[in-house]
Amino acid sequence: MTTETNRRRRRLFATEKMGGRAVYRFQAATMAAGILLVLYYRATRVPAAGEGRAAWVGMLAAELWCAVYWVITQSVRWCPIRRRTFKDRLAERYKENLPCVDIFVCTADPHSEPPSLVISTILSVMAYNYPSEKISVYLSDDGGSILTFYALWEASIFAKKWLPFCKRYNIEPRSPAAYFSESEGRHIHNLCTPKEWSLIKDLYEQMRERIDTAVMSGKIPEEIKLKHKGFKEWNSEITSKSHQPIVQILIDGKCRDVVDDDGHELPTLVYMAREKRPKYHHNFKAGALNALIRVSSVISDSPVILNVDCDMYSNCSDSIRDALCFFLDEEMGHKIGFVQYPQNYNNMTQNNIYGNSLNVSNHVEMSGMDSAGGCPYIGTGCFHRREILCGRKFSKDYKEDWNRGIKERGQEKLNEIEDKAKSLVTCTYEHRTEWGNEIGVKYGCPVEDVITGLAIHCRGWKSVYMSPQRAAFLGVAPATLAQTLLQHKRWSEGCLTIFLSKYCSFLFGHGKISLQLQMGYCIGELWATISLPTLYYVMIPPLCLVKGTPIFPEITSLWAIPFIYVFCMKTVYSLYEALLSGDTLKGWWNGQRMWMIRRITSYLYGFIDTIRKLLGLSKMSFKVTAKVSDDDEAKRYEQEILEFGSSSSPEYVIIATVALLNFVCLVGGLSLWNIPWNVFLLQFILCGMIVIMNIPIYEAMLLRKDKGSIPSSVTLASVGFLMLAFLVPIV
Ligand SMILES: O=c1ccn([C@@H]2O[C@H](COP(=O)(O)OP(=O)(O)O[C@H]3O[C@H](CO)[C@@H](O)[C@H](O)[C@H]3O)[C@@H](O)[C@H]2O)c(=O)[nH]1
Numbered sequence: 001m002t003t004e005t006n007r008r009r010r011r012l013f014a015t016e017k018m019g020g021r022a023v024y025r026f027q028a029a030t031m032a033a034g035i036l037l038v039l040y041y042r043a044t045r046v047p048a049a050g051e052g053r054a055a056w057v058g059m060l061a062a063e064l065w066c067a068v069y070w071v072i073t074q075s076v077r078w079c080p081i082r083r084r085t086f087k088d089r090l091a092e093r094y095k096e097n098l099p100c101v102d103i104f105v106c107t108a109d110p111h112s113e114p115p116s117l118v119i120s121t122i123l124s125v126m127a128y129n130y131p132s133e134k135i136s137v138y139l140s141d142d143g144g145s146i147l148t149f150y151a152l153w154e155a156s157i158f159a160k161k162w163l164p165f166c167k168r169y170n171i172e173p174r175s176p177a178a179y180f181s182e183s184e185g186r187h188i189h190n191l192c193t194p195k196e197w198s199l200i201k202d203l204y205e206q207m208r209e210r211i212d213t214a215v216m217s218g219k220i221p222e223e224i225k226l227k228h229k230g231f232k233e234w235n236s237e238i239t240s241k242s243h244q245p246i247v248q249i250l251i252d253g254k255c256r257d258v259v260d261d262d263g264h265e266l267p268t269l270v271y272m273a274r275e276k277r278p279k280y281h282h283n284f285k286a287g288a289l290n291a292l293i294r295v296s297s298v299i300s301d302s303p304v305i306l307n308v309d310c311d312m313y314s315n316c317s318d319s320i321r322d323a324l325c326f327f328l329d330e331e332m333g334h335k336i337g338f339v340q341y342p343q344n345y346n347n348m349t350q351n352n353i354y355g356n357s358l359n360v361s362n363h364v365e366m367s368g369m370d371s372a373g374g375c376p377y378i379g380t381g382c383f384h385r386r387e388i389l390c391g392r393k394f395s396k397d398y399k400e401d402w403n404r405g406i407k408e409r410g411q412e413k414l415n416e417i418e419d420k421a422k423s424l425v426t427c428t429y430e431h432r433t434e435w436g437n438e439i440g441v442k443y444g445c446p447v448e449d450v451i452t453g454l455a456i457h458c459r460g461w462k463s464v465y466m467s468p469q470r471a472a473f474l475g476v477a478p479a480t481l482a483q484t485l486l487q488h489k490r491w492s493e494g495c496l497t498i499f500l501s502k503y504c505s506f507l508f509g510h511g512k513i514s515l516q517l518q519m520g521y522c523i524g525e526l527w528a529t530i531s532l533p534t535l536y537y538v539m540i541p542p543l544c545l546v547k548g549t550p551i552f553p554e555i556t557s558l559w560a561i562p563f564i565y566v567f568c569m570k571t572v573y574s575l576y577e578a579l580l581s582g583d584t585l586k587g588w589w590n591g592q593r594m595w596m597i598r599r600i601t602s603y604l605y606g607f608i609d610t611i612r613k614l615l616g617l618s619k620m621s622f623k624v625t626a627k628v629s630d631d632d633e634a635k636r637y638e639q640e641i642l643e644f645g646s647s648s649s650p651e652y653v654i655i656a657t658v659a660l661l662n663f664v665c666l667v668g669g670l671s672l673w674n675i676p677w678n679v680f681l682l683q684f685i686l687c688g689m690i691v692i693m694n695i696p697i698y699e700a701m702l703l704r705k706d707k708g709s710i711p712s713s714v715t716l717a718s719v720g721f722l723m724l725a726f727l728v729p730i731v
Pocket residue numbers: 106107108109113140142283284285288308309310311378379380446447448449487490491494622623624625626
C-alpha cells in the first residue's frame with residue numbers, strides 16, 4: 001500500500017461536495033440576468049411626477065435591495081459540502097484514551113423552562129456513550145430557583161439507575177422523557193424484559209411527578225430539604241434577580257466511591273447559579289456561559305466544552321465521538337475551533353406550520369458556510385475547545401493538551417472547591433477584565449453565539465458543521481405564532497446589531513475570513529432590513545391597483561418576461577431546495593407564508609429596536625422563548641392551526657392589515673370593469689398570490705371561533721389602518 005493511501009485511510013473524517021451544482025449555477029446565472037433586466041427596466045421607465053413616480057421609485061429601491069440581498073444569499077449556495085466521520089478509526093487509534101468533556105446546560109426560568117424538561121436533557125448528556133469519569137455536566141440556572149436545584153438533585157439520584165439502564169441495553173435516545181414517549185407501545189423495549197422496562201419507567205414517572213408537583217406548588221417538602229446541604233442556600237430573601245453565588249457539586253465524578261447501581265463511575269454533576277444583584281447587569285446567556293467556563297475550570301477543566309440549551313436533549317449517544325473525529329484528525333484537527341451540530345426539534349408538526357423546522361437553513365446555508373471556512377456558532381449543540389472560547393488565536397505551532405483535566409484532584413475538599421468556584425461567579429468578578437470581550441462569549445448582543453463564532457473565525461480558526469443522519473440534538477421549537485415571532489425578532493435584531501457594530505462581518509472579517517464567508521454571515525445580519533422592501537411590496541402594488549396606477553410592465557410587452565421569470569424561478573428553486581432539505585410541499589407553502597409574516601413583523605420590529613438601541617432609546621433584552629404551551633394551544637399546534645391567542649399584539653395588527661388590504665384591493669380591482677387588463681395583470685397576480693397565501697389569516701379573522709383566532713380588537717384596528725392606507729396618495 002502506498003503511503004498516500006495509508007495517510008488517507010487514517011483520516012478521521014471525510015468531506016464531500018454536494019451534488020446538483022450544475023442545476024444551481026444555471027439557475028443562478030439566468031436569475032442574475034433576469035434581475036438585471038428588471039432593474040434596468042425600472043430605472044429607465046420612471047413615470048412623470050403625479051403619475052406614480054414616487055411609488056415607482058419605491059419599487060425600484062425595494063427591488064434593488066432584494067437584488068443585493070439575493071446576491072449575498074448566493075455565497076452559501078456555490079459549493080456546499082457534507083462531512084462524514086469514521087468513529088471506528090477513532091476507536092482503533094485511541095481506544096478509550098479520549099479527552100475529558102465539560103457539558104454546559106443553561107436554563108433561565110422554571111416556568112417557561114420546566115425543571116422536568118431540563119433534567120431530561122441533563123440525563124441524556126450524562127448518559128453519552130463515553131467514559132463517565134471523563135464527562136462533567138454543569139447546569140447554569142439563571143432563575144436561581146430552588147425548584148431547579150431540587151430537580152437536579154432528583155436527577156443525580158435517578159442517574160444511578162438510568163445510566164446503567166441506557167448502557168446495558170444501548171437505548172436511544174437517552175433522554176428519559178423522549179425515550180419513554182417514543183418506546184411506548186412500539187416495543188422498542190424488547191431488548192430488556194418488559195418488567196425491567198416498566199420498573200424504570202415507573203421510577204422515572206414518579207420522579208417527574210414529584211418535580212412537577214413541587215413546581216406547581218412552588219415549594220419543596222421540608223423532609224427533602226434535609227437530604228442535601230445545597231437546599232440551605234435558599235432562604236426567604238432569595239429572588240431570581242437577587243441572590244448570592246451558588247455552586248453545588250451534586251456528584252463528584254473524581255471521587256471513586258460514587259458509583260451507579262452497576263458499580264460504574266458516574267459523571268460529575270454541578271449546579272451553578274451565578275450571583276445576581278439588581279444593580280449589576282448579568283448579560284443573559286453569554287454571562288451564564290462565561291460563569292460556567294470559570295466554574296468548570298476549577299472543577300474539571302476539560303479541554304472540550306459542549307454547550308446545549310436546556311431543551312436540547314442528546315438524541316444520539318455517539319455525538320461526542322463524532323465531534324472528536326474532527327478535533328483529533330491529524331491533518332485538519334489542529335485548525336478546527338468548534339464543531340457545530342444543527343438545531344433540530346422534536347415537536348415539529350408534519351407541515352411546519354410556523355416555518356420553524358429550519359430545514360433549508362440547516363441543509364443549505366450551514367453547509368454552504370462550512371465550505372467557505374466555517375459554519376457559524378448557533379448557541380446550542382456545539383463542541384468548542386476550551387482554549388478557543390477563552391480567546392486563543394490560531395497558530396500552527398499550538399499543541400492542544402488533550403490530557404487536561406484528566407489528573408486526579410489533590411487533597412482539596414469539595415467545600416473548598418465550591419467556595420473557590422463561587423468566588424469566580426460574583427457580580428464584580430468580571431469588572432475590569434476582558435471577559436465578555438476578548439475572553440469567553442461576547443456581551444452586548446442578543447445573538448451572543450453568532451458574534452462569538454465570528455470572532456473565533458477571525459482569530460484564524462475554522463469550524464465544521466456536522467449533520468448526521470440521526471439528529472444529534474432535539475429541542476423544543478416555538479409552538480405558537482407569538483413565540484415564533486418573538487424568537488425571530490431577537491435573532492434579526494441581534495444580527496443587525498452585529499452588522500451595525502464594529503463586528504460587521506465585512507469590516508471585522510476583512511482580510512481575516514474569505515469574502516464568501518463574510519457574505520454568508522451577512523445573510524443573517526441583514527434579515528431585519530428585508531422587512532422594509534417586503535412591507536412595501538405587499539402594500540403599494542395592491543394600493544396602486546385600485547387607484548389605477550400601473551406598476552409593472554404590460555403582459556404583452558417583452559419586458560414582462562424578466563419579471564415573470566424572476567418570480568417563477570425564485571419560487572421553483574425555493575421549492576426545490578425545500579423538498580431536497582426534507583420539507584413537504586405543504587410545509588414549503590407554510591414556510592413561504594411564514595417568511596412573509598416574519599418579514600413584516602419580527603424583522604420590522606427587530607429593525608426598529610436596533611435603531612432605537614443605537615440611539616440609546618432602549619436597552620438590550622433577551623426574552624426566553626417558552627418551552628411549554630397550554631393544552632388548548634398544544635392541540636391547535638398538532639392540528640396545524642395558526643395560533644393568535646387572546647393578546648392583541650401590534651404584530652397581529654400588521655398581519656391582519658396586510659391580509660385585508662390585499663383582499664380589498666383584489667376585489668376592488670376586479671370590480672373595475674373598464675380596467676386595461678394587460679396593463680394590470682401582473683399586479684393582479686401578485687395581489688392574488690398574497691391573498692391565497694393569507695387564507696388562514698382570513699379564517700382566523702372571520703370564520704374561526706376558537707381561542708386561538710384573531711381577537712376582534714385586532715380586526716377592528718386593522719380595518720382602521722386599512723382606511724388610513726387608502727388615504728395615502730399614490731404620486
Ligand atoms: O438570561 C438568560 C436567557 C436565556 N438563557 C438560556 O439561553 C437558552 C436559549 O434561550 P431560548 O429562549 O431557548 O432562545 P432560542 O431562541 O431558542 O435560542 C437560540 O438563540 C439564542 C440566541 O438568540 C442562542 O443563545 C441559543 O443557543 C439558540 O438556541 C436557554 O437555554 C435559556 O435558558 C440563559 O441562560 N440566561
